[in-house]
Amino acid sequence: xxxxxxxxxxxxxxxxxxxxxxxxxxxxxxxxxxxxxxxxxxxxxxxxxxxxxxxxxxxxxxxxxxxxxxxxxxxxxxxxxxxxxxxxxxxxxxxxxxxxxxxxxxxxxxxxxxxxxxxxxxxxxxxxxxxxxxxxxxxxxxxxxxxxxxxxxxxxxxxxxxxxxxxxxxxxxxxxxxxxxxxxxxxxxxxxxxxxxxxxxxxxxxxxxxxxxxxxxxxxxxxxxxxxxxxxxxxxxxxxxxxxxxxxxxxxxxxxxxxxxxxxxxxxxxxxxxxxxxxxxxxxxxxxxxxxxxxxxxxxxxxxxxxxxxxxxxxxxxxxxxxxxxxxxxxxxxxxxxxxxxxxxxxxxxxxxxxxxxxxxxxxxxxxxxxxxx
Amino acid sequence: xxxxxxxxxxxxxxxxxxxxxxxxxxxxxxxxxxxxxxxxxxxxxxxxxxxxxxxxxxxxxxxxxxxxxxxxxxxxxxxxxxxxxxxxxxxxxxxxxxxxxxxxxxxxxxxxxxxxxxxxxxxxxxxxxxxxxxxxxxxxxxxxxxxxxxxxxxxxxxxxxxxxxxxxxxxxxxxxxxxxxxxxxxxxxxxxxxxxxxxxxxxxxxxxx
Numbered sequence: 001x002x003x004x005x006x007x008x009x010x011x012x013x014x015x016x017x018x019x020x021x022x023x024x025x026x027x028x029x030x031x032x033x034x035x036x037x038x039x040x041x042x043x044x045x046x047x048x049x050x051x052x053x054x055x056x057x058x059x060x061x062x063x064x065x066x067x068x069x070x071x072x073x074x075x076x077x078x079x080x081x082x083x084x085x086x087x088x089x090x091x092x093x094x095x096x097x098x099x100x101x102x103x104x105x106x107x108x109x110x111x112x113x114x115x116x117x118x119x120x121x122x123x124x125x126x127x128x129x130x131x132x133x134x135x136x137x138x139x140x141x142x143x144x145x146x147x148x149x150x151x152x153x154x155x156x157x158x159x160x161x162x163x164x165x166x167x168x169x170x171x172x173x174x175x176x177x178x179x180x181x182x183x184x185x186x187x188x189x190x191x192x193x194x195x196x197x198x199x200x201x202x203x204x205x206x207x208x209x210x211x212x213x214x215x216x217x218x219x220x221x222x223x224x225x226x227x228x229x230x231x232x233x234x235x236x237x238x239x240x241x242x243x244x245x246x247x248x249x250x251x252x253x254x255x256x257x258x259x260x261x262x263x264x265x266x267x268x269x270x271x272x273x274x275x276x277x278x279x280x281x282x283x284x285x286x287x288x289x290x291x292x293x294x295x296x297x298x299x300x301x302x303x304x305x306x307x308x309x310x311x312x313x314x315x316x317x318x319x320x321x322x323x324x325x326x327x328x329x330x331x332x333x334x335x336x337x338x339x340x341x342x343x344x345x346x347x348x349x350x351x352x353x354x355x356x357x358x359x360x361x362x363x364x365x366x367x368x369x370x371x372x373x374x
Numbered sequence: 375x376x377x378x379x380x381x382x383x384x385x386x387x388x389x390x391x392x393x394x395x396x397x398x399x400x401x402x403x404x405x406x407x408x409x410x411x412x413x414x415x416x417x418x419x420x421x422x423x424x425x426x427x428x429x430x431x432x433x434x435x436x437x438x439x440x441x442x443x444x445x446x447x448x449x450x451x452x453x454x455x456x457x458x459x460x461x462x463x464x465x466x467x468x469x470x471x472x473x474x475x476x477x478x479x480x481x482x483x484x485x486x487x488x489x490x491x492x493x494x495x496x497x498x499x500x501x502x503x504x505x506x507x508x509x510x511x512x513x514x515x516x517x518x519x520x521x522x523x524x525x526x527x528x529x530x531x532x533x534x535x536x537x538x539x540x541x542x543x544x545x546x547x548x549x550x551x552x553x554x555x556x557x558x559x560x561x562x563x564x565x566x567x568x569x570x571x572x573x574x575x576x577x578x579x580x581x582x583x
Contacts, residue, residue: 198452199380202473207386209476226474230452259474264496264535266504267456302496302537307504309511317536365536 007166011116011159012067015109016058022106023054033099038091046085046102053078057109067117075110076126080133083107087137095138107134108152115159123156193229201226227259246271249312252281253305256288260298265305272312273373279346280314280370283354286342287316287366295320310372311352317365323358343368375417377434378450379403379427383473387421387480394481405429409437417445419488424451424462431462439466448487460501463562464569469493492559499535502561503528509568521564530557 030047034040057075060066086101095101111130115123131149138145201222208219231254248269257263272280284303291301299320306313343366347354352370376391376398378384388398400415402408405426412420420438424431431449438445447467451459452474459470469487471480472495483493494502506523523531526547533543540554547554 199383199473202452203383203386205474206390206477206480209478223474230474262496262537264498264500264503265456266508267460267501268504268508300537302535304496304500304532304535306500306532307507309507315532315536317538319537 007170008064008116008163011163011166012061012113015112015116016061018112019054019057019106019109022104022109023051026050026102026104026106029100029104030102033090033094036094036097036099037089038094039089042085042089043102046082046089049078050082050102050106053082054106057113061113067113072110072114072117075113076129079103079107079110080130083130083133083137087139092139096140098144101134101137108155111152111156112159115156116163118160119164120157120160123160124153127153127156198226198229201229224259227257231255231257245274247274247277249277249280249305252277253284253303253314256284256303261288261301261303263303263305266307268307270305270307270312272370276350276370276373279350280312280368283343283346283368284314284316286346291316291318291320291364294323311369312372313367313369315365315367317363319363322360322362322364323356375399375408375412375415375420376401377403377405377408377420377426378423379425380423383423390477390481391421391484394484396484403427405431405434405437408434409441412438412445413441416442419484420445420447421484422447422449422467424449424455424458431458431467432465435462435465435467446487446490448483448493456497456501459498460505463498463502464505464565466566468562470495470498472497491555492562494534494558496535496537499531499558502565503531503535505565506561521568523561523564527557527561530554531561534558 027047030043034043037043053075057071060071083101083103086095086103089102090099101107107130111123111126114126127149131152134149135141135145205219205223205226208215208222210216211219249272250265250270253263253265288301288303291299295318299318301316301318304313304315304317306315344354347368347370350370352368355367355369356364357367358364376384376388378387378401381403384401384403388401391398399417400411402411403426405428408420408422422431422434422438426434429437435447435449438447446469448469448471449459449462449467450471450473452472463470468490469483469492471483471493475483486493506521506528509520510522512520529547530543533546534540538546540551540558543549543554544551
């Protein structure tokens, strides 16, 4: 059973209102019909029980902790008992005549209560039990008798369905609130980190940069952490990636920025279809990976993103050892999977072009240009 | 003059500058105070942290230039928030450096700023390139005042953004080091001029002149 959601409270209140209104209706009908009853004297105590139970349940259901099986079962049984007593008090004759039971419409309340507390299935179960009791008590099976039961069943079904929907939307709302809180917390953290940790790390890196040995090493490590942390706190917030949606290419490329990788881009978002953006990012990752595999550690890399009206161009340049153009084409000729293949393949799929320029000792530059669709 | 709200950083930078032979005429941690004392302290160069607690980097730069039109501002920031860096450059800053830059790089940048050069990081070059492209695509102002880069300027900026040094760019394009420097400076000048024109137009439209 679901925890009480904020949307359930009004439903319980509605049940209480219904029960009270039904009680008034019961009282009026009993007063009007009491002359036709087989044992009219006993009708009054039953009416008193009906009234007492109405008051009790109104208070009992108001407390979310009590909306549980014990009370629900008791509610169903008491209501069934009131209804069953009709067979004895009203009498088979009067009931056959079409006189209502002592519950009249009051017996629908526990059925709705079950539907609200447990959803569709519970509602149907209660409706079936109550409907069967109603039919047995009245002991005549015509259209009108069935209609009452069917209506009750439909009401239980509808209310149960409504409660299910309410619960789902309540959960969504809660999740949205949580996410918003998390985002705010992240922004607050980013400000704090910016004001303190980043500055100190940058300072350590700066002051230790000229030192030899362990101190220099510590400064270098501080610098690396500073770069990683900076990317983390200033990272443009990622959007949900959906194949048809447009995403900001920079949300995918900014994370590659580090102590050795500079990412230069326009200030605004570089919007591209999600698939194009992920493929470009994967190609850039392949190029960066290639640099770290083939060049000395500490080789610097510059990534430049240019957003033009008809196309997006991304260049990845390093100041590493460079590749002999002959070797590159040789590797390609031998069918070895390398940079070229992985990058060229991805970009060709997007109808883009790849230019690789390199010379030994002069670093390598990979330029990817992808047309904007449409 | 050193403006930074982080005391440890501020003192460290001031010490480094003093050790390198510069005279530090003032240090402060607040933007408003920086603007107030600039007129009296008369610094040649202001080393400015872009994120100050009281007023925005753009406001500090505008205020400094009003108080002391000849001052040159070298911005530093711990995190490269692209838009605020771009705004600060448009407001008149003459150079930008990440705080993670090494000590030698920093002192070199201060020296170049003092000499009247612009200090560009590859990141800043990317931002400026992007800004010119944005202005070119944007529905142009009716007076056709949209600033444009020449082909050569675009070429130079792209190479800066790709991490080439001015010397490397000069070699590659067969230009003098000075010419490369001028091209870079021009791109910034165009952007700042455009920004002033826009601000003036805005002021006239709003009746604030």
